[in-house]
Amino acid sequence: MRIDKNQLGDTNKKGITEHNQHYDFLGYTLTKKGKDVNAIVKKLQDFQVAIPSWALGAGGTRFGRFGFQGEPSSLELKIDDVGLIHSLTQTAGAISLHIPWDVPTDYNAIKDLANSHDILFDAVNSNTFQDQKNSKESYKFGSLSNTSKSAREQAVTHNIEVVKIGEKLGSKSLTVWLADGSNFPGQTNFQSALQNTEDSLKNIYKTLPEDWKMFIEYKPYEPNFYSTVIQDWGTSFMLANACGEKAYTLVDLGHHLPNTNIEQIVSTLMLKGKLGGFHFNDSKYGDDDLTVGSVKPYALFLIFNALVYGMENNPQNPYPAWMIDASHNIKDPLEDLIQSLEAIQEAHAKALLVDQKLLLKAQLNHDVVKCQEILQDAYRTDVRPLLQKARLNRGGALSPIDAYRSLKVRENLIKERGANSVASGL
Numbered sequence: 001m002r003i004d005k006n007q008l009g010d011t012n013k014k015g016i017t018e019h020n021q022h023y024d025f026l027g028y029t030l031t032k033k034g035k036d037v038n039a040i041v042k043k044l045q046d047f048q049v050a051i052p053s054w055a056l057g058a059g060g061t062r063f064g065r066f067g068f069q070g071e072p073s074s075l076e077l078k079i080d081d082v083g084l085i086h087s088l089t090q091t092a093g094a095i096s097l098h099i100p101w102d103v104p105t106d107y108n109a110i111k112d113l114a115n116s117h118d119i120l121f122d123a124v125n126s127n128t129f130q131d132q133k134n135s136k137e138s139y140k141f142g143s144l145s146n147t148s149k150s151a152r153e154q155a156v157t158h159n160i161e162v163v164k165i166g167e168k169l170g171s172k173s174l175t176v177w178l179a180d181g182s183n184f185p186g187q188t189n190f191q192s193a194l195q196n197t198e199d200s201l202k203n204i205y206k207t208l209p210e211d212w213k214m215f216i217e218y219k220p221y222e223p224n225f226y227s228t229v230i231q232d233w234g235t236s237f238m239l240a241n242a243c244g245e246k247a248y249t250l251v252d253l254g255h256h257l258p259n260t261n262i263e264q265i266v267s268t269l270m271l272k273g274k275l276g277g278f279h280f281n282d283s284k285y286g287d288d289d290l291t292v293g294s295v296k297p298y299a300l301f302l303i304f305n306a307l308v309y310g311m312e313n314n315p316q317n318p319y320p321a322w323m324i325d326a327s328h329n330i331k332d333p334l335e336d337l338i339q340s341l342e343a344i345q346e347a348h349a350k351a352l353l354v355d356q357k358l359l360l361k362a363q364l365n366h367d368v369v370k371c372q373e374i375l376q377d378a379y380r381t382d383v384r385p386l387l388q389k390a391r392l393n394r395g396g397a398l399s400p401i402d403a404y405r406s407l408k409v410r411e412n413l414i415k416e417r418g419a420n421s422v423a424s425g426l
């Protein structure tokens with residue numbers, strides 16, 4: 001199934017008068033406050049978030065998985081699904097492949113398909129957290145950090161192969177997330193695990209094409225529950241520095257212990273020019289992979305405030321690669337992703353409203369109350385008409401979820417693919 005712009009025109013008609021009224025009123029208020037509304041809408045239009053190829057089917061936990069009918073059972077169908085999300089939201093203009101879950105067979109055909117949906121290939125992700133069929137070495141006790149040289153070499157070779165796959169698709173970055181760590185005190189020697197990881201990463205790094213970046217992800221725990229080799233941003237930052245200027249830290253929102261000040265981490269990394277990639281999700285307890293903005297929307301806004309500040313003030317930092325990294329246990333994955341994209345753009349738009357000049361003035365005057373007022377004034381603004389405008393300008397849906405339902409997308413997918421088709425991945 002594909003959604004064409006005419007179909008959207010019809011569904012958009014329903015709410016357009018109300019939208020225009022809301023947009024005009026908001027535009028008037030924001031202009032009075034000195035905001036350039038068109039420039040903000042343009043920034044929202046340009047902001048594109050990659051959808052990971054593993055997020056289009058139902059996720060699950062180790063206690064079970066409840067399938068979702070009409071799941072995409074091939075890479076081609078996954079790209080079609082991203083195409084559907086993109087045509088509705090106009091914010092999902094990229095896909096991030098996970099290797100070996102989604103290895104293309106016919107590269108030209110895959111590129112043409114993505115192109116027909118206006119979708120680019122973002123970072124490619126390696127996987128050394130599972131053993132693949134017929135692989136010589138096991139990652140049970142680690143991959144890049146393994147005490148066995150030949151296990152480390154296998155993991156390095158896999159990463160190099162992932163880059164080769166990405167090159168054929170036009171990707172420009174490799175994301176390395178390691179599950180390496182230990183489950184019990186004494187199981188591992190922290191120093192040699194870290195040293196092995198650094199050496200392995202350097203071996204991957206030195207084969208990286210000139211115009212590529214390597215993103216090093218961190219995570220405090222899971223799947224190992226006593227220690228993780230790259231447990232925090234500091235370790236990732238250190239390893240990225242050890243590798244060189246094309247290596248960066250990747251921040252995944254779910255990879256922090258509760259109450260960590262993520263906006264401060266973002267600021268530190270951007271000041272140092274080392275924030276390369278960003279994974280969106282939300283959580284209550286840990287790496288819960290919940291819909292973005294569903295639990296802590298204010299925290300997301302504060303993080304976006306740091307991101308927007310960094311994008312405006314830190315030319316030393318590259319434009320980060322954005323990706324949603326969530327798992328959908330009970331929702332229709334496509335609806336869930338649409339909700340996440342909406343929450344991302346909402347936090348982004350609110351951050352764009354923060355009056356940075358006034359905030360700086362209040363900070364210099366140590367006017368703490370005013371500082372909070374400035375942030376909360378932006379946060380309390382209902383920016384949804386701006387998001388709608390950005391989508392409409394690009395030919396998307398006024399309300400993506402309503403359109404998804406009224407066009408009966410899932411019903412159509414079930415008809416096309418059958419009730420029992422299952423997506424590969426998580």
Ligand code: RM4
Nearest residue numbers: 125177217252279287325
């Ligand atoms: C990890 C991490 C990675 C993702 C895998 C599937 O927790 O977030 O980015 O590739 O999950």
Ligand code: MN
Nearest residue numbers: 217252279325
């Ligand atoms: Mn991640």
Ligand code: MN
Nearest residue numbers: 252254287325
């Ligand atoms: Mn994760």
